[in-house]
Amino acid sequence: MAQHIALAIADEERLDQQDPLRHLREHATIIPPQPTSVQNALLDLAVPLPTPHPPIRLTLAVDAAPGCGGITWPAGEVLARYLARRGPRALKGKRILELGSGTGLVGILAGALGADVWITDQAPLVPTMHRNSELNAPLAPSVRVAELNWGEPIPPDLPPTFDLVLAADCVYFEPAFPLLVQTLRDLLPPAQRETEALFCYKKRRKADKRFFALLKKHFTWEDVKDDPERETYAREAISLLRLRRR
Numbered sequence: 001m002a003q004h005i006a007l008a009i010a011d012e013e014r015l016d017q018q019d020p021l022r023h024l025r026e027h028a029t030i031i032p033p034q035p036t037s038v039q040n041a042l043l044d045l046a047v048p049l050p051t052p053h054p055p056i057r058l059t060l061a062v063d064a065a066p067g068c069g070g071i072t073w074p075a076g077e078v079l080a081r082y083l084a085r086r087g088p089r090a091l092k093g094k095r096i097l098e099l100g101s102g103t104g105l106v107g108i109l110a111g112a113l114g115a116d117v118w119i120t121d122q123a124p125l126v127p128t129m130h131r132n133s134e135l136n137a138p139l140a141p142s143v144r145v146a147e148l149n150w151g152e153p154i155p156p157d158l159p160p161t162f163d164l165v166l167a168a169d170c171v172y173f174e175p176a177f178p179l180l181v182q183t184l185r186d187l188l189p190p191a192q193r194e195t196e197a198l199f200c201y202k203k204r205r206k207a208d209k210r211f212f213a214l215l216k217k218h219f220t221w222e223d224v225k226d227d228p229e230r231e232t233y234a235r236e237a238i239s240l241l242r243l244r245r246r
């Protein structure tokens with residue numbers, strides 16, 4: 001039985017490596033297919049909002065050259081759709097920081113909903129994030145870009161506190177697990193309990209358990225329950241969690 005499960009996970013991982021977005025295609029969602037070899041392509045996205053609002057239309061540059069974050073990932077789409085469903089009233093004027101933003105889709109969408117947003121990632125993704133924040137500036141004028149490497153001190157030019165911290169599809173590389181936990185601790189100190197943290201995660205490997213073992217020392221979490229799409233993405237091993245500092 002255990003061997004059977006291990007083989008199934010290995011098969012899933014192999015397919016994910018060939019085509020990390022294959023899960024998205026099964027549900028004809030907001031993100032069109034992007035091969036992992038994509039270079040400098042532009043996507044036109046329509047993100048649905050609650051009625052009576054029309055969808056938010058974003059233009060997103062994707063390019064696999066700077067690294068895995070150069071294309072959008074399944075948990076990023078789930079988190080973007082969830083924020084959109086909460087609608088502009090929930091985010092207007094909120095100060096938000098996104099970790100591992102990649103293309104910046106999630107943070108830019110939050111900006112289009114009226115939030116003040118900092119999208120962050122490692123240096124190779126900074127030009128992609130700048131390009132996407134510029135492409136969408138008319139709709140999302142308060143999106144700023146910063147280099148933020150997990151495990152390093154939070155850059156001093158970022159605000160000292162945030163209302164909301166976001167992370168999508170950031171659990172995939174084991175050496176980075178302690179670094180990501182450290183950055184979450186820095187952004188959500190025990191004295192800062194009012195900061196909300198939404199963490200969207202797609203389970204790919206058994207090793208992911210080690211991330212949650214580290215996280216558990218400093219945080220508790222629960223599933224976000226007010227998302228009507230929850231059952232659909234749960235079938236793709238995606239969970240949307242709300243973290244709380246211990």
Ligand SMILES: C[S@@+](CC[C@H](N)C(=O)[O-])C[C@H]1O[C@@H](n2cnc3c(N)ncnc32)[C@H](O)[C@@H]1O
Binds near residue numbers: 076
């Ligand atoms: C799988 S991608 C997800 C991108 C985006 N959040 C999405 O859902 O489409 C993971 C992102 O984490 C970033 N990342 C990985 N290790 C990092 C680190 N040590 N510090 C900062 N960002 C990191 C990568 O550059 C990449 O953009």
